[in-house]
Amino acid sequence: MKPTLALAALLLTASVAAADAASPFEPWERYRTRYVPIRGADFDLCQRIDQLRPEVAAAGGGLILAAEFRHTDGRRLDGSFRVERQVIDKGPGYTTPAWATLIAAIAAVVLGGLWFVRRVRALRE
């Protein structure tokens, strides 16, 4: 049992070190996004972006880019709109998703390591 516990502790330490160096722990910001028509733009379309894809408008980050350039109905939006972002909330990197990612990754590594050891032992016997 001792070697198994030692392996689990080793895997746990390595996972925490790896996860701490990973990107989910960077500081975050949440935006409020507005699409402002500039030239030749269809104002109704601006409003429809928020209606059809509210999660895109609210998410911030990479998904916002998807809404900037490509609408769900296939019409391109580039050139005609200005995307205004207003920071409404921000915080340190230790968000719920970051913690969940960390815990799940550690569990995966530890359980996977233990399963691998058990498997090797079973094959030897």
Added chain:
Amino acid sequence: MPATALAPLLAARPVRLPTGLPFAAGVAGLIVASAVAAGVAPVGVSVAAVFLLAGPHNWMEARYALRRLPARPGKLWPFFALSAAGVVGLTAAFASLPWLLPAADLSTAYACWNTTFLLWVAGLIVMRSRTNPRFDGGWAWPLAFALTAGVWLVPTALNVALVYLHPLLALVLLDRELTRSRPAWRPAYRAALLLVPVALAALAWHLRDAPDLPGDDPLTAAVAADSGGWLLGVSTHLLVAVHTFLEVVHYGAWVVLIPLVGLGAAPWRTTTIPAARRNRRWANGVAAVLLAGLAVVVVLWVGFALDYPLTRSLYFTAAMLHVLAEVPFLLRMV
């Protein structure tokens, strides 16, 4: 023995085609026809296929599930209880999340849903591994947690993956069904399945530079959205074509191929359903379930005719039920 003596014997032997060839030819035909149709008219084919076949294929799935369910769960009741709880609970949660939560919280909500889904599947795999034929299911938990970590990094990635992977489950189920009932057909069937990656590659190559689908009507928008059309940098024409191709193959497998080998009797005959053989009351119950399913099919057709985009949206939300139900059935057939 001189060669001349063998001649009459050889002449009398009939020429036999490889077993299962007609079935495999049908599978190949379905795959090729679906890919061509989806590539040429993705929106039209998607609309027509969902209109005509969405309901019937669900009914066939329910009919097939009834045939495969044991009359009494016996020692397997924990597996079936967890299966039923997951199928109903996860479907209800998936349908209600957009109504219950503000848009800003949906990302976390979908991450929670996907985490629950992954742990549910892992639990079923482990439970299944402890019943005959047994296997080592210890890999299920680490894999589930590794995927969970990914789910929290990109919450909707698994949902998009399910959209594209779920249609292929029918082909896997058909493979398991052939293993049970017509093992000699399986080699030819598996050879025909090689056309699926070929068709996907052909669609991707043909539509790699295709412009987005024209039209900003609600119907085109709904079809594109069902295919993950908001993905950055990918032509909605390509996405809809690939999704339509997989959906049509999926419908064809459930409506034609699996009934050919897996029902054991005409779909309307309940004599091959174990639960219906328990007693008269159960037989009536099974018949009532199947009749209610037919009623739902008719209601879907009416709904599609009256308001196609709305009915399609409602259907694809409720269809999560059959996506989830396929998981335990597939596991029981491993």
